[in-house]
Amino acid sequence: MNKLKLFNPNRQLASFVSAMSILVLSSISMSLAQSVGTLPVVPQPQHKPLVVLISIDGYRNDYMSRGFTPTLKRLADAGTYADNFTPVFPSITFPNHYSLVTGLYPDHHGLVNNTMQDPSKTKQIFKLSDRESVTNPFWYEEATPIWISAKQQGKIVSTLFWPGTEVLNHGLRPDDWLNYDDNMSSDKRVDQLLEWLNRDESKRADFATLYFSEVDHAGHEFGPDALEVNEALKRVDAAIERFVKGLERLDLLKDTTFVITSDHGMAHVAQDHIINLSMVLESTKSAKLVWMGPVAGFNVESVDAEPMLERLKAYPHMSCWHKSKIPPEYHFGTHRRIPGIFCLADVGWSILPNLGMKVIPGMHGYDARAKEMQGLFIVAGPGVKKQTLAVVNNIDVYSFLTRLIKIKPEPNDGEDILFKQIMD
Ligand SMILES: [Zn+2]
Numbered sequence: 570m571n572k573l574k575l576f577n578p579n580r581q582l583a584s585f586v587s588a589m590s591i592l593v594l595s596s597i598s599m600s601l602a603q604s605v606g607t608l609p610v611v612p613q614p615q616h617k618p619l620v621v622l623i624s625i626d627g628y629r630n631d632y633m634s635r636g637f638t639p640t641l642k643r644l645a646d647a648g649t650y651a652d653n654f655t656p657v658f659p660s661i662t663f664p665n666h667y668s669l670v671t672g673l674y675p676d677h678h679g680l681v682n683n684t685m686q687d688p689s690k691t692k693q694i695f696k697l698s699d700r701e702s703v704t705n706p707f708w709y710e711e712a713t714p715i716w717i718s719a720k721q722q723g724k725i726v727s728t729l730f731w732p733g734t735e736v737l738n739h740g741l742r743p744d745d746w747l748n749y750d751d752n753m754s755s756d757k758r759v760d761q762l763l764e765w766l767n768r769d770e771s772k773r774a775d776f777a778t779l780y781f782s783e784v785d786h787a788g789h790e791f792g793p794d795a796l797e798v799n800e801a802l803k804r805v806d807a808a809i810e811r812f813v814k815g816l817e818r819l820d821l822l823k824d825t826t827f828v829i830t831s832d833h834g835m836a837h838v839a840q841d842h843i844i845n846l847s848m849v850l851e852s853t854k855s856a857k858l859v860w861m862g863p864v865a866g867f868n869v870e871s872v873d874a875e876p877m878l879e880r881l882k883a884y885p886h887m888s889c890w891h892k893s894k895i896p897p898e899y900h901f902g903t904h905r906r907i908p909g910i911f912c913l914a915d916v917g918w919s920i921l922p923n924l925g926m927k928v929i930p931g932m933h934g935y936d937a938r939a940k941e942m943q944g945l946f947i948v949a950g951p952g953v954k955k956q957t958l959a960v961v962n963n964i965d966v967y968s969f970l971t972r973l974i975k976i977k978p979e980p981n982d983g984e985d986i987l988f989k990q991i992m993d
Contacts, residue, residue: 672981
């Protein structure tokens, strides 16, 4: 019976492992042959499972077809892949990373943009270039991210970057974390996480995060179609291959479930696709433009709001609303950190206060349903079905993760549908 079991391992695990690398597969086959040919089979000790949530910032779904990410392709072919991974709105980095780990829309978790003001905290502006604001728990504490629930429920967590992992939440932090260092190479990030995972099982993580930024940076700076994006894709894919091989060396690969995502896609913005607001800003002196780009926001005195909104509505290539009138499908507009008047540009357009500002060639933040905003979603590991799903939504990933890690979820906005769809 033992022999039979060994020769007939879980089908999904077998296909997953075979996809990892030929090297890995051949070493497993050799050990199978050796044990079957000689002594009765001794069951291998089972490690506790490891769930790794990986984000490749700005990986647009169609990048997969470019052929520069063979490791991701192998993982996708071995497990579950989504043709479309739909962000939450706005399709921006911090809002989406926090939705992935809370299951809450930005209206409910409070990270409504990468730049924010809060009427109750007038002295600090949240912006990514200001470390003091990014590491201030105030901005994050309206939600309980999954690593905090995991800690509260006795799990061990190692986070090699993820928005919010640097701050205390409910008095807790991940067991391993670092202050964000954008200059840390993708390979170094992998090596650091592997070092944290190279521990006695009683101290090793049940849940880990890994975050790669360079595909997003190349997409912004050069546009999504640039060769520089392809080069960044190759480097990140090589880093993931390095991670897979490292897990194999630590004998953790067969117990690891990978959930690989991105926060949003990327759209090309032509240099002349500017929605220039200089006229309307001059005519409404009380209006302050606090967000610009694919989404714009104005703080404005209430007496000026209606006439200003009327003027904004006359502009082509964008839609504007009072924050309370944003259509319900965006799930956006109730949080106090959202400015009073909100505008959304058509995909590929940028809302700017004048013509003197540089147009960034690649942008995101647009309607999350737009094809250019679709991101990446792969699950691979033991018991994962080999299939392609048409669409997976960011907001539903949190419940799936809590089931994989076996923790009780916090109340959230997502649907608990993915575990049944993805796992055997
Ligand atoms: Zn991003």
